[in-house]
Amino acid sequence: SQQGEEDPQALSIQEGENATMNCSYKTSINNLQWYRQNSGRGLVHLILIRSNEREKHSGRLRVTLDTSKKSSSLLITASRAADTASYFCATDARETSGSRLTFGEGTQLTVNP
Amino acid sequence: NAGVTQTPKFQVLKTGQSMTLQCAQDMNHEYMSWYRQDPGMGLRLIHYSVGAGITDQGEVPNGYNVSRSTTEDFPLRLLSAAPSQTSVYFCASSYWQGAGEQYFGPGTRLTVT
Numbered sequence: 001s002q003q004g005e006e007d008p009q010a011l012s013i014q015e016g017e018n019a020t021m022n023c024s025y026k027t028s029i030n031n032l033q034w035y036r037q038n039s040g041r042g043l044v045h046l047i048l049i050r051s052n053e054r055e056k057h058s059g060r061l062r063v064t065l066d067t068s069k070k071s072s073s074l075l076i077t078a079s080r081a082a083d084t085a086s087y088f089c090a091t092d093a094r095e096t097s098g099s100r101l102t103f104g105e106g107t108q109l110t111v112n113p
Numbered sequence: 114n115a116g117v118t119q120t121p122k123f124q125v126l127k128t129g130q131s132m133t134l135q136c137a138q139d140m141n142h143e144y145m146s147w148y149r150q151d152p153g154m155g156l157r158l159i160h161y162s163v164g165a166g167i168t169d170q171g172e173v174p175n176g177y178n179v180s181r182s183t184t185e186d187f188p189l190r191l192l193s194a195a196p197s198q199t200s201v202y203f204c205a206s207s208y209w210q211g212a213g214e215q216y217f218g219p220g221t222r223l224t225v226t
Contacts, residue, residue: 030212031212033214033215035215040220041219041220042117042203042205042217042218042219042220043156043203043205043215043217044217045214045215045216048213048214088155088156090215092212096212099161099163099169099210099212100146100158100161100171100212101158101212101215102158102172103148103155103156103157104155105153105154105155106155
């Protein structure tokens, strides 16, 4: 079963707007990561947040982590058409001791010019 | 650096045929893994390796074999292809462990008829 579940499944916004995607997971984690996948391509790592961190920024990306609610959110500010892609969260569950990541099903983001 | 490379890019097999998907990385990463991605789903881990000579099963290992004779290469073998193995296959590598930042290859799109 998937550890991470993204919400919403699909999101369509206008260029310049902010996009927020959420990820919920089931078990205790060491870290949570976000990846982007452009159509027909491999995944690209965006950001990693550790279980003892609450917020992290990277350029136009802001990730929050709430371990009490077992959830994370990815905010993309001032979106661009080039941000159109699928976004996946991936968790490093404590039970697998850092040996693997478990990916969610992804959110398809469409940014309309 | 070429990063993670995969060959072939596309492949069509008949049921019962066998083949090997190739994966190589030139980043001297110890950890390598194979995932499959099916429409509307996240990535599911097939097999992984924490170093040359060491492999382990992931979430969906049945029907697949792997070996790791060198740090650079991690081929995935389909023993007797089945239509249920129609998918996009991604190889990934990581510097320090399976739960670290993953570098993905471009994928192999496999169709089994």
